[in-house]
Amino acid sequence: MPEGFKSLKEVFSREPGLYKVRNIVKSSDVVIDFHKIFPDLKKVAIPHKVDKMFLKLKVENAVWRSELKFREREIVEKINNFYKEERIKGIKFSN
Numbered sequence: 001m002p003e004g005f006k007s008l009k010e011v012f013s014r015e016p017g018l019y020k021v022r023n024i025v026k027s028s029d030v031v032i033d034f035h036k037i038f039p040d041l042k043k044v045a046i047p048h049k050v051d052k053m054f055l056k057l058k059v060e061n062a063v064w065r066s067e068l069k070f071r072e073r074e075i076v077e078k079i080n081n082f083y084k085e086e087r088i089k090g091i092k093f094s095n
Contacts (some may be wrong), residue, residue, distance in 0.1 A: 057092070
């Protein structure tokens with residue numbers, strides 16, 4: 001690559017003006033990859049979006065909501081470990 005040119009990846013990852021776009025991409029990655037990280041939850045939990053570092057999950061019923069709320073810290077840690085950075089701080093549940 002000629003001197004002074006930057007790759008798109010470098011510009012995307014370092015340009016301060018693209019901060020919001022990077023956050024949107026990171027948030028959508030969590031929703032897209034949720035069932036890769038938790039294949040056993042495919043039938044009971046549907047990820048909707050990440051808003052202000054909180055994952056919004058729709059769960060099948062109140063029993064599953066209680067179970068997942070009990071395991072919330074474990075779920076958050078597993079997601080953040082998957083990406084090797086803090087992507088979410090907590091989970092908001094709905095049914």
